[in-house]
Amino acid sequence: MNSSVRNIHAGPMTMGHRYRLQAAILTAMWSYVPMAVCAADAPSVPAGHVHAGHGATRGAAMPWTRYPTLKVMVGGEGRQRRDVTLIPRNVVPVSVDAYASDPQAENYHRQLDYDLIEAKLNQPSAGGFFWLSAREEQADKVLVASTVYYLSERGSKNPTGMFMQQKNMLEIIPQPFPREHTRYRANENWKFLVRFSGQPLAQQNVHLITQNGSHAELVTDVKGMVSVRLPDDFGAGAQAADAGKHSHGRAAADFVLAAERVAGGKTYVTGFNSSYGPDAYAQRSLAMGLGFLLLGMMGATPLLRNRKAAHKDRSASGAVGKQEA
Amino acid sequence: MLSRIFPTLGRFRFTVQIVMLVVTVYGGALLGTYMVDRFSKALPSLACSYDDMTADQCILIVTQHQLHHRIGEALSNAQHLALNVFVPTLISVGTFFALFFFLNKAFCGWVCPMGTLQELMYRLGRRLGRTLHRFAPAQVGKVRPVKWLMLLILVLGLPLLAGMGIAADDLGAPFCQVCPSRLVTTLLTADTEQIATSTASGIGFFLNAAGNALFGFSIIAALAVRQPFCRICPLLSWNAMFQKLSPMRLVKRQNDKCGKCRICQLACPMDIHEIGREHGPKAFHEDCTLCGRCAEYCPDDDVIQIRFLGLRLFGSGRDYYKQRVKQESPEGMPKHPVIWLTPIKGERHG
Numbered sequence: 003m004n005s006s007v008r009n010i011h012a013g014p015m016t017m018g019h020r021y022r023l024q025a026a027i028l029t030a031m032w033s034y035v036p037m038a039v040c041a042a043d044a045p046s047v048p049a050g051h052v053h054a055g056h057g058a059t060r061g062a063a064m065p066w067t068r069y070p071t072l073k074v075m076v077g078g079e080g081r082q083r084r085d086v087t088l089i090p091r092n093v094v095p096v097s098v099d100a101y102a103s104d105p106q107a108e109n110y111h112r113q114l115d116y117d118l119i120e121a122k123l124n125q126p127s128a129g130g131f132f133w134l135s136a137r138e139e140q141a142d143k144v145l146v147a148s149t150v151y152y153l154s155e156r157g158s159k160n161p162t163g164m165f166m167q168q169k170n171m172l173e174i175i176p177q178p179f180p181r182e183h184t185r186y187r188a189n190e191n192w193k194f195l196v197r198f199s200g201q202p203l204a205q206q207n208v209h210l211i212t213q214n215g216s217h218a219e220l221v222t223d224v225k226g227m228v229s230v231r232l233p234d235d236f237g238a239g240a241q242a243a244d245a246g247k248h249s250h251g252r253a254a255a256d257f258v259l260a261a262e263r264v265a266g267g268k269t270y271v272t273g274f275n276s277s278y279g280p281d282a283y284a285q286r287s288l289a290m291g292l293g294f295l296l297l298g299m300m301g302a303t304p305l306l307r308n309r310k311a312a313h314k315d316r317s318a319s320g321a322v323g324k325q326e327a
Numbered sequence: 328m329l330s331r332i333f334p335t336l337g338r339f340r341f342t343v344q345i346v347m348l349v350v351t352v353y354g355g356a357l358l359g360t361y362m363v364d365r366f367s368k369a370l371p372s373l374a375c376s377y378d379d380m381t382a383d384q385c386i387l388i389v390t391q392h393q394l395h396h397r398i399g400e401a402l403s404n405a406q407h408l409a410l411n412v413f414v415p416t417l418i419s420v421g422t423f424f425a426l427f428f429f430l431n432k433a434f435c436g437w438v439c440p441m442g443t444l445q446e447l448m449y450r451l452g453r454r455l456g457r458t459l460h461r462f463a464p465a466q467v468g469k470v471r472p473v474k475w476l477m478l479l480i481l482v483l484g485l486p487l488l489a490g491m492g493i494a495a496d497d498l499g500a501p502f503c504q505v506c507p508s509r510l511v512t513t514l515l516t517a518d519t520e521q522i523a524t525s526t527a528s529g530i531g532f533f534l535n536a537a538g539n540a541l542f543g544f545s546i547i548a549a550l551a552v553r554q555p556f557c558r559i560c561p562l563l564s565w566n567a568m569f570q571k572l573s574p575m576r577l578v579k580r581q582n583d584k585c586g587k588c589r590i591c592q593l594a595c596p597m598d599i600h601e602i603g604r605e606h607g608p609k610a611f612h613e614d615c616t617l618c619g620r621c622a623e624y625c626p627d628d629d630v631i632q633i634r635f636l637g638l639r640l641f642g643s644g645r646d647y648y649k650q651r652v653k654q655e656s657p658e659g660m661p662k663h664p665v666i667w668l669t670p671i672k673g674e675r676h677g
Contacts, residue, residue, distance in 0.1 A: 130364060131361075154392075155415065158361075158364040159364075160359065160361045160362075160364070161361060162359070162361065178360045178361070181355075181360055181361055181363060181364065181379075182363070182364065182376075183376045183377070183384075184379055282520045283520065283523055285525060285526050285527040286520070286523035286524060286525055286526060286527075287523055287524050287526050288519060288522060288523040290523075290524040290526070290536070291522040291523045291524040291535065291536075291539050292522060292539075294524060294535075294536040294537075294539035294540045294543070295510075295522065295539040295540070295542060295543040296543060297539075297540050297543065298539060298540035298541060298542060298543025298544035298545075298547075299543035299544065299546070299547045300543075301540070301543070301544050302543070302544045302545075302546075302547035302548040303547060305460055305547070305548050305550075305551040305552060306452075306457050306547070306550055306551055307458070308456070308457065308458045
């Protein structure tokens, strides 16, 4: 597997004492709250934590890939804040399809309301993972854009069966897709299965293109699997530049994995797109974290002194005091 | 056969704790990535959603998110508090209660990974000969309100204010940022990300720093103090709100000797002094985690029992007590080199 990435734009204590210390920590915490309230506009934390807007970002209008993508946008004002809008790019589909997590469900597969500009994922009967797909068929070419969206509602099922059901001729399927509270992040390896007509495709070229300007050429192994390491291509100004309302202002960018195959006189072009965040340790300090951990440990060490030893110490210091007197 | 494998309630509970530790920390890796969506997402113990391998999630993170993203935002937008705002929260609480109904606060004493690890640290402390620091009744009285403050401020108040736009968005899940279980469960999967302190914002930095210090303190303190974090855990107070609604409960009947020997009080890992002198509903205190140690170490027949729907699941007994103290003191000091291999004769189960 070739996973090279060419980055274009990248740049003697008593219980009372012990709990007084703990109370001090808590008191400090409470006293911080007013400051926190005043800091409502402070920049947010990029953590491995996205839920309602899982896989969704507000995209820039500039085209960053020629491959078909299906942009998921979440939010609006007031009652529209949970609306999920899908915008096909580089593909002109007749319809946009949604597949629910449970293949046995009555409305497992449905065509969404689509006005040739955008489609709405309206009123699903249950939450969980949705496979969203837009397909355009020309005389000699089939273009497919796919993505996955997680709806944080009840009734979620294991989506593995749904992911694996054949929906198109040429498919790129995440193995697995990040579950709720996690997301794709830079410098992490994620696997994808590439299939044609339901069969794994070995030695298939796969293109990785990111919104931040990186691209890479990858090749599937004998099982049709490709391991993708998302590049750390978030520049200094990337923070919250493309983050949706529900990603809490965390930096995010889109990527697409695309494959092309010619068969039966037709060219099949399929893209799977999603969003990804910066490296897990971006804007985090392991050294400081360990420092505070050690500080807490040191705070508890007086508790580890045995009473006899502590008593002896006290007696000794008392004796010294008497002698000095 | 079962009584040979699990001759004491303590050994049975320890086994359950280890199994649940594996499930709550590594269950997703063993049973499938998406298991977390299929089980409950409302577990009455600190199963952490920051752990990528967990098989379930704690009710507290769900509550914080729903207050932050649904109720708080809805209140802020002056919308009607429609079904799609409150129903998910009610469903989460209902799912939690469906589980809680059967085990009550045994989720704290038998399932919670943080509780299990503190107990393991305490056992290590006994092996290392560290002095046990007990809480006197006056000290316990000062500590007990902290868990309610943690619940009201960190789990309910700040997420709601963040959702309404009054507090910073970083305060959407503040308890999770200080919860030691987030650190311990992720570290057990060899993930050091959560130990790293956020430097992106002052709030994130402060919460992470406080959480790391609290975790460090708790894990070392557990060598000499029983269940140090459990005493201020908001899940203890959350579960206490529903304690009386479950048919699983600790029952203590009046006995002339009560208040004299107080061995049950010594055995209680939460230093609930009421267990030694009270009976009836007062004996089943809000801090009780249904670990059953008070019943194990009561030297009188059936004075303390664990009951479900009125059925006796386990009860104290003189013979059982005699065997139990040969194995371990009420305060948890082992009498044999390896507890697990200690043979017990004449044991009996409830």
